[in-house]
């Protein structure tokens with residue numbers, strides 16, 4: 199693995215310390231922009247009919263540019279039915295501009311694009327990285343609820359595009375689909391998140407909502423007390439006051455996001471009178487499990503954050519091998535924890551601060567890359583080091 203700051207695009211912003219709850223009990227997911235996009239064929243055909251030849255490669259980013267414009271357009275009250283009119287006109291303008299239409303041609307291109315935007319089959323381009331990541335989210339055992347501003351048919355659309363279904367079946371199973379037209383409330387109204395929370399019996403502070411709109415998803419979730427995660431694969435969002443993720447396997451992992459989850463665990467450990475050590479297990483781009491030291495609580499000298507997290511991840515996935523897993527730890531793990539990671543077949547370790555007393559990833563001994571051992575771990579260090587160090591110093595002072 200390479201230095202995350204040296205490759206790929208810059209992360210949109212640092213993850214704020216309290217961005218994620220210590221315990222996530224439910225995951226809410228948006229649909230448009232997260233699982234599906236306008237399909238290229240219909241959009242290109244509609245524009246070609248008016249003489250506009252569009253580059254296919256620009257159309258995915260065009261959606262996120264459109265949503266970013268939609269986010270800041272209009273000043274009307276946030277009530278059902280207010281998501282038409284000038285806001286969508288701004289979406290379309292930004293979308294077409296990003297697709298390469300010159301400003302002078304915008305009026306004609308907007309008219310031409312209406313054929314595509316009105317088509318019931320336009321939203322059918324699957325975001326394959328998100329679709330591929332969903333089974334891992336479902337495998338965590340956390341209830342997943344779809345929360346979408348849609349036309350009343352989003353549950354059907356998700357089934358037809360092979361993304362998920364409510365209840366048992368051949369596709370990844372979600373607990374509920376909340377479609378704004380069906381329930382009569384649209385994001386960003388907090389009421390729509392209230393319906394999702396009620397569907398799974400979870401408190402707002404224990405739920406995370408992932409969506410592509412700063413206004414509908416981030417602000418809406420926050421108004422409902424749900425933790426927002428902004429799905430922003432092109433790094434367009436200028437604000438750093440909320441968490442960001444772009445689920446694309448070809449892009450670098452969002453190290454700050456997942457270290458934030460481990461730090462939240464470390465804070466919970468401090469509150470429980472344990473050492474300030476937290477950990478998180480990540481597969482692909484999905485948070486599978488997290489945990490913190492439970493040595494005092496369980497009277498178990500082996501209940502270190504990493505061991506607790508490995509056990510939880512294996513149990514949630516129903517497997518003994520954690521091959522492909524990246525473990526995030528706030529403090530460089532000890533020999534026992536590195537040994538457990540090697541035995542579990544983990545791929546990589548990301549830690550925030552070194553441990554000069556017991557660190558087994560190079561500080562005291564190098565167990566993670568020992569030439570005589572059959573397994574090795576890729577190591578990245580220093581992600582959110584200052585936050586982890588603050589916790590350790592705070593714990594020493596107390």
Ligand SMILES: [Zn+2]
Pocket residue numbers: 412416428430435436437440441442
């Ligand atoms: Zn954002």
Ligand SMILES: [Zn+2]
Pocket residue numbers: 502503504531532533534535536
């Ligand atoms: Zn340990």
